Amino acid sequence: MRLVYSASTHGSSSISKKQPSSMANGVREPMVLLAAPPLHEVVFSQALRGLLFDAFHAALDPVARKRQHEGGSLAVVALASTVASQALTSVLQNATELSNLTTYLGLFPEFTQTLSSLQNITLLAPTNQAFSAFLNSSAGAALVQNDTSLIQALFSYHVLKGTYTDFENGAFIQTLLQPPQYTNVTGGQVVGVFNENNNTSFYSGLLANASVTGSPMNFSGGVVHMIDSVLIIPQNVSETAIQLNLTAAAGALTSASLVETADHLTDVTVFVPNNAAFAAIGSALPNLTMEQLTSILQYHVIQGVVGYSTGLQNGTSLMTVQGNNVTITVDDTGVFVNSAKVIVADVLVANGVVHVIDNVLNPNNATATANPDAQESGSPAFSGASSASDVPFTTGVPTPTSSIASESAPGATAASSSSSSGGASMPMKTGAIEAAALFGAAALAMNM
Incomplete structure (x- = not known):
């Protein structure tokens, strides 16, 4: 034969x-x-x-x-x-599990041509099953409604700068989603990497997780990794707080007229107290003047430094927007900012990163330090305050669609996996630039 x-x-x-x-x-x-x-x-x-x-x-x-x-x-x-030396389009077309991705890329020939011409990139390619689940979620409305700008931004967020055959645990890798549209992070929005039991996962906006499935596929410009979920573009601070049930913080920002400021600052690290933290000082809050509330909230924001957990060093002092400094403590029990413990780290937002903490910080008690030996975090920054039965500042705040875990993430370097993309809403634009410039600038940077 x-x-x-x-x-x-x-x-x-x-x-x-x-x-x-x-x-x-x-x-x-x-x-x-x-x-x-x-x-x-x-x-x-x-x-x-x-x-x-x-x-x-x-x-x-x-x-x-x-x-x-x-x-x-x-x-x-x-x-x-x-x-x-195979072209990217050939690799995708030969992978039956990626036929949906190939179809959508085919609707944007100029975008696809530019993507195929790039060198030294890694494409995180959602499988057909991932696309189906995404289309049935609120976050998938962009594909259904054919929002061209947002679709291209979403694709850009799935392209990593650099060729990665494997990934370092705790890494934050820049993508081709560039400022100023949909992100205000210098150098491009990132995805987080979490390795466990020889499995690699990526986390994106609203703590959404996507795991690598199958083997990497090489092409002329880099490598393709299939993932089992569509990544979610990180949303602004206020929307993220609402979606993840940090409603007291969201309401406090509204009360102090600081929503626009928090959402549009560039390169920020925000320490956001959870609802229990605000409730714990409930007796002190009604007596605050607007100036005092503004000062307290600004004391939770650092501008000019995107402090992912892997970059927070023990003893570091960071100046806040309020003007006073906070002190970072890192030990075997976790990460602390002044006396507050980070209970969920690395929540990616449009303009930086959020760390959820278990106490409200007080600019008038900046010397409060962590007490790692205590079962709870260090002494409350508001001495004499007592708890309230209701969560403050939540009147009129929309009901969240998901919530975050109260425990710290593994090693305080990766976000909790308690959230998925199912309840995610659409990200808001952070600038007014045309969509064509979004990917064009990234392409220019990659080929310089």
């Missing part, structure tokens, strides 16, 4: 399987047409078979063995080059 490859008129190939002719009746059995593998697999298979034949021949012939030693490494390099 022999295999014969034949190309169709459309450029695809097929395999013909021919049986030996029947000598008894003189009738030759008909040829059976079978589906062929993609052309690049055929090239790979033939080249590999040739290398194996050469190796076997060299083992028997000393002269041939010398020739094989001199030229074999070049053949392997050439073979690898053939496979790796």
Whole structure:
């Protein structure tokens, strides 16, 4: 029996399987047409078979063995080059699990062409199942409503700067989602990396997680990793607070008319007290003047430093927007800011990062320090305050669609996995630039 490859008129190939002719009746059995593998697999298979034949021949012939030693490494390099030189579009089209992604990219030919021309990138490619789940969520409304600007921003957020075959735990990797539209993070919005039990996950806005599935696929400009969920573009501070049930903080920002400030500052680290923290000082809040409330809230914001947990060092002093400093303490029990403990780290937002803390900070008690030996965090910054039965500042605040865990993330370097994209709303634009400039600037930066 022999295999014969034949190309169709459309450029695809097929395999013909021919049986030996029947000598008894003189009738030759008909040829059976079978589906062929993609052309690049055929090239790979033939080249590999040739290398194996050469190796076997060299083992028997000393002269041939010398020739094989001199030229074999070049053949392997050439073979690898053939496979790796595939265009991105070809790799995606050959992956049946990514047909939905291929379809949507096909709706944006200029975007896809630019993406295919980039070098040194990593594409996080949602599988068909991931796309289906996303389309059935509120966050997937952009695809259903054909919001061109947001769709391209979403695709840009799935492209990492750099070629990554594996990932370092706790890393924050910049993407091609660039300022000023949908993000105010210098250098581009990031995704977080969390490795556990030999599995790699990425977390994005609203703590949404996506795990790597399958093996990496090389292409001429980098590598593709399939993921089982669509990443969520990080939203602004106020919307993130509402969505994750940090409603007291969201209401306090509204009461102090600081929503616009919190949402539009560039490169921020925000320490957001949870609802229990605000309730714990409930007796002190009604007596605050607007100036005092503003000062307290500004004391929770650092501008000019996006302090992901991996970058928070023990003993670091950071100046807040209010003007006074906060002190970072890092030990075996966790991360503290003054006397408050970080209970959920690295919540990505449009203009930086949020760390959820278990106490409200007080600019008039900046010397309050952490007490790692206590079961709770250090002494409350508001001495004499007592708790309230109701959560303050929540009147009129929209009902959250999800919530965050009260425990700290593993190692205080990765966000909680208690949230998914199911209840996520659409991210808000942070600037007024046209969508074309969003990806164009990223493409220019990647190819300089």
